[in-house]
Amino acid sequence: MKLIASTTSPFARKALVAAHELGLSLEVEYLVTTVLAPNAALGAVHPLIKLPTLITDDGVALFDSRVIVEYLQSLAPASTIVPQTGPERFLVLRTQALADGILEAAISVFYESMFRPEGMRSEAWVAAQTDKARRGLAELEATTETWARTADSFDIGQIAIACTVGWIDFRDVIPGARSACPALYTWFDSLAERPSLRATVPRAPAK
Ligand SMILES: N[C@@H](CCC(=O)N[C@@H](CS)C(=O)NCC(=O)O)C(=O)O
Known part of the structure; x- marks a missing residue:
């Protein structure tokens, strides 16, 4: 799976820290996108053109950071960063x-x-x-x-x-x-x- 992130986005950082804490490895693609200069490649997978976006191994684009974190948690049930109950x-x-x-x-x-x-x-x-x-x-x-x-x-x-x-x-x-x-x-x-x-x-x- 691949996380599309930037080096400054705090929401992307949240997803990266979550993956790290859960012991998951991710490919990370860094890019720059702004409201006034949207990144076209990101727009092809995320209609709102925002970071972070996670491309799962099944090719699904997940967003936003809270959904991505829940997804990462589901892949690593042995560790808990999001209590489930x-x-x-x-x-x-x-x-x-x-x-x-x-x-x-x-x-x-x-x-x-x-x-x-x-x-x-x-x-x-x-x-x-x-x-x-x-x-x-x-x-x-x-x-x-x-x-x-x-x-x-x-x-x-x-x-x-x-x-x-x-x-x-x-x-x-x-x-x-x-x-x-x-x-x-x-x-x-x-x-x-x-x-x-x-x-x-x-x-x-x-x-
Ligand atoms: N609620 C979203 C917020 C994502 C967000 O606002 N990302 C910013 C970077 S920190 C962004 O992509 N901005 C570019 C834009 O809005 O076009 C999340 O949690 O992922």
């Missing part, structure tokens, strides 16, 4: 949804400066999306003890948080996030040497 499943999925939602808000802020000409940018939009991201980060900060659990468990909620915080740091789009969330960042920094995260640190694409 019980209240734990929905707590972990809720955490993933919160982390993904923070990312969507932060990406929206980033896109505003990346894709909109200066005179057309909306300060109100940026402020509202920044506020959403900050509210989400504050929730993670306030509930660290609930979702962080032990160092040896690394579930999809925690993976999504690590990818979200890693991308916010990489793009530096939510000013003051680190100082506002000391417990969250202490947890994040403690994971720096985890192999799945170290292997997928966001980086600018090769020219």
Whole structure:
């Protein structure tokens, strides 16, 4: 199977970290696609032209990252990053949804400066999306003890948080996030040497 990813996409990183944690090997194809410069080859397999996209060994194109993660989990039942039953499943999925939602808000802020000409940018939009991201980060900060659990468990909620915080740091789009969330960042920094995260640190694409 092949994951179509980019070196900067936090959603693609989530899928890559999940595969790594589950002990699955993947071929990875890196490409660049943006809303304004969509990649035609990606568009041939994913109508929404987004990363990540997983091509299964049966040739099916799966998206989005949450579906891909569930698929990867189904291939590796001996390890668990997505609990399959019980209240734990929905707590972990809720955490993933919160982390993904923070990312969507932060990406929206980033896109505003990346894709909109200066005179057309909306300060109100940026402020509202920044506020959403900050509210989400504050929730993670306030509930660290609930979702962080032990160092040896690394579930999809925690993976999504690590990818979200890693991308916010990489793009530096939510000013003051680190100082506002000391417990969250202490947890994040403690994971720096985890192999799945170290292997997928966001980086600018090769020219
Ligand atoms: N909900 C989707 C979000 C995917 C997404 O927005 N990917 C971005 C990269 S981080 C993308 O492909 N953007 C290009 C575009 O929207 O055209 C997921 O979880 O996979």
